[in-house]
Structures are given as C-alpha cells and as structure tokens.
Amino acid sequence: MTVVRNGIQPNLLTGSSGDTARLRVDVSQTGFWEGREFRISVPLSIPSSTPTVLKFVAPIDFILQSQGLTCDEHGILFQAYRSTQGAEGGSFSTAIPIYSNNFQSTTPAYSHQATISTGGSFTPDGGQQSVETIRLKTSGSTAQAVTVGGSVRGERGLAAGAYYLKFSNLTGSGTAQGVYSLIFEERP
Secondary structure, rough: OOEEEEEEEEHEEEOOOOOOOOOOOOOOOOOOOOOOOEEEEEEEEEOOOEEEEEEEEEEEOEEEEEEEEEEEEEEEOOOOOOHOOOEEEEEEEOOOOEEOOOOOOOOOOOOOOOOOOOOOOEEOOOOOOOOOEEEEEOOOOHHHHOOEEEEEEEEEEEEOOOEEEEEEEEEOOEEEEEEEEEEEEEEE
8 A cells, every 4th residue: 555645655755754755856867767868979080081971860859968079180070960951972871870878677668760870971052051060179299199079068959850960170181080979869
C-alpha cells in the first residue's frame, strides 16, 4: 500500500523521512533520460585544397545542444549551412557513427532517426552567410605547438531537414588536424 503524504506520492520525494524529504526535481534533460540524446566525435584531417563536409539529415525536429572543435595542427574554419543555402555535390556515402549519450541499463530503447555522413561536398550560393562559424589556428612554431579549441553552447531548436557542416583548412598549407564534437536531442 502506498502512503500519500500531504497529497504527494512517495516516489516524487527524495527520501522517506518526513522532516528531510524534498520534492524530487530532474535537473537534466528529459531527452537524456529517455535515450533521445546523441553525440558524435569525428577526427578531422583536412588537406589544404579540399574541405571536409558532414551532412546531417534529421527527419524530425531536434535540439542542437553543443558543438565543439579542437585543432592541433594548422588551422580549421568550421561553417554550418542549411540545405536551402547552396548545392550538394558528390556522394555522402560514408556514415559517421552516432552514439547515445545515456548507456544506463534503465534507459528506454530509442533508435536515433538522424543520419550523419561524409564524402560529398557543399557549395554555398553566392552571398550566403553560414549560420554558424568557428575559426581556430594553432601556433606556427614547432616549439610552441598547442591544441586550441572553440565551442558553441546553448540549446537551439532546429527543424527537420538537411544541414551541411563544412571544415576548411584555414592556413592553406599542410594538413589541418582536429576533432569535431556534437551533441543533439531528437524531439519526436
């Protein structure tokens, strides 16, 4: 038999003592606990002449929670575009692994609907401004080699559709090296 105290079910309280029990509050994302939050971490190796492009396709609305980019050699320019801002080229045939952000045994089963792939290209139409930009450049001196990073945080709700994440070699010489990370939550 469940005993209700002051009209509150016991499973909504943090403890069983009437003097110290407080109302349980979930301080994290519901999507995390429901298994709808996902992440990627992509190593980048960008030659001086050819950008690397990731194509993110979401058949449902989603929340972009954070993006991060590190660079440990040369420089990387990251630009994000909506599909309406330009033209896709080539074939996006190499799938990027997408991982759940919550692997706990109590997490409900949910399979991501978004896909992320690489292998093609994206050319923005003339005058189109990227909707997101991150620029990173490491020191040119070998004795001062460091890894630099940049990130964009803060939730943004985005509509279902295709998005292009373009990584260019900022210095125009050598091969730029880095890692791109993304966390998103699907909203079915």
